[in-house]
Amino acid sequence: MTTEHDGVRDLLAAWAFGALDPADRRTVPLHLAECESCAAEAQRLREAVRLLDGPASNGPGRRPAAGILSGALRTRPAAPRVAPHAAPYAAAVAGLKALLPEIEGRWSTPVVHDWDVHATLAHLLAADEHLARLLALDTRLPLSRIPHDTDWGEAWNARTAEVIAHEYGRTPEETVADWAAQADELLTAPEALDPEPAARVVTLTGVRLPVADHYVVRAFEAWIHTDDIGRALGLAVPPPPEAHLWQLVHLAVRILGLALGRDAAPVLFSVTGGEQWVLGSQDDPVRAELTLDPVDFCLLVGGRHTPDEVPRGTSGDEDAAQNVLDQASRLAWL
Template sequence: MATDARDHATVSELLGAWALQALPADEQRAVPAHLADCEECAAEAERLRATVRTLNGPNGNGANGDGSNGHGAADVPQDDAAGHPFRTGTGPLAAALAHRPPVPRAAPAAAPHAQPYAATVAALQALLAEADDAWSTEVVHGWTVRDTVAHLIAADEPLAVHLGLPAHEPPAHEPPADAPDDGGDWRTAWEARTRTVIAHERARDPHATVAVWRDRAAELLAAPAATDPELAAQAATLMGARLPVAEHFLVRAFETWIHSHDIGRALDRPVPPPPAGHLWRLVRLAVRILGQALGPKAPPVALTVTDASRTTEWVLGSEDEPVRAEIALDPVDFCLLIGGRTAPDTLPPGTGDPTAARTLLNRAAQLAWL
């Protein structure tokens, strides 16, 4: 049977949340039917379930410790009376999911543009379940594990406030009433807000900090703009970037994954990259932002991003002269470069004009604020 292209695109975006049992029950049951007809999604689903088994430990739910039937397509575990899936596991992933609030039966599912954020939030919850004795472990920028979670609370705030949610305590400094949206030096304001929230959270129990972050993420994913593509298409200027709200959700996914990667390295718990469908959404967003940052006068460079499933090429820079260099990168390496976690000189230098190639790589690294 031929696989419907629209169903394929939709299901591929849901696989990360499906593997974590984070979808509403009707969508959770619908995914295996697609997997039976689509080898590409079935292979990706098996990879994600293997990751879940690793995170959840040897005593997880199901015949293979993950709720699967041993044939690549997982059976859907039954919810308990409170609506919690995956209750019977005993590993860190099951523990993290068990402490999540029940999913209301009638709650709308996040639209595809918000699914990458939903998946990264679920993955970070699972990772934080293993951090009980390591909250003071240094992660990045001098922040501990708890500080990094507090930073995410602050970083989620611009989108949350734009969507009508209240700011986190302590109250943020209010800009003048006539100030433009996100006007002025946003980096200075963002760094100051991060310091304020971290200082506030250091006086609290780390589990309370995690609960605040988790609940704020749940509020973002329950907001109308997370479920309505028409609302998500409206542009907003946040953190110095004017983007559709849908892409601001991708920015939240990107930053949540980067800091999950940071925490995982600090705790010696390797964090897998997002599912391929989600990862390529982040790649495309990063390429658009990089193209804008380079501008129309930069020496043109052909950037190829490739992995086992696909290859995509963009020409960034001037359109008025021939391509002067070519660079080929893995999608994870490219995202880590944009996120400030990979130094340009550690990546393949490309071919052609080395100055043009270096200009693109250096500009990509300069975009990082994470």
């Protein structure tokens, strides 16, 4: 079950924006008075909001990005209370819902790949559908015509294309309503509320992981595409709250380690402000050291940084470090 500490950490972004629900306005300050780590994170988030809400604007006639998100967060429904493994997805869904009022009338704005905003929401609807079907949830999309033995990467892209074509025959508001309803069902499923059923290991997106980890994958994608939309509209989307960001980092490192295998030249990989891991061979001396910022690492894994442009610190064998960066970028399917 979710502890009070976990529950408060999930509410810190709303606290920073002054967007807590009335029921939480007493609980959160009381916890902050007793918990040093939550208090430090809360202060960091509030300072970030203060800076973003300053005099800089996003262009003539545009409100500051944080001011937009602050107002949206004050009117959004509260994120559901879920188990810790589903909390990043709940927060990412709430973040995209908070951005929706700014999208009105701008659905055809180009975003990423060859998608506009409408198509990007349709892609998220299609992407979440894979987990929804696996959990035996009702979905709102026509059945796929893709053969079951299709390679997962080809099937992923083909299903996105099917769904985008289908959603272009509907209004953007209808697409958003179905995406939001499907996300809400994922967040009220037993697997989102209880770690025990979420421990079941299943294969999605070409990787075999517990259902709990697949919720973190969904959080990763929802945040990346929310950031894509924000950039396209000239709005700054904040990174996930620190606790959620580290859940994304830890999962990405685990998958990266599996992808590199035990024959790769060993590299000591560090994420700024966090942990370090030896990736590659565990039997040979470390050949290189590589350090990335956690957000930059996630953007690399998400395909939004290239191996050559991502800011990094390196020492030792450049080829060994480059191999880790190249492999990380090849994990991207977003």
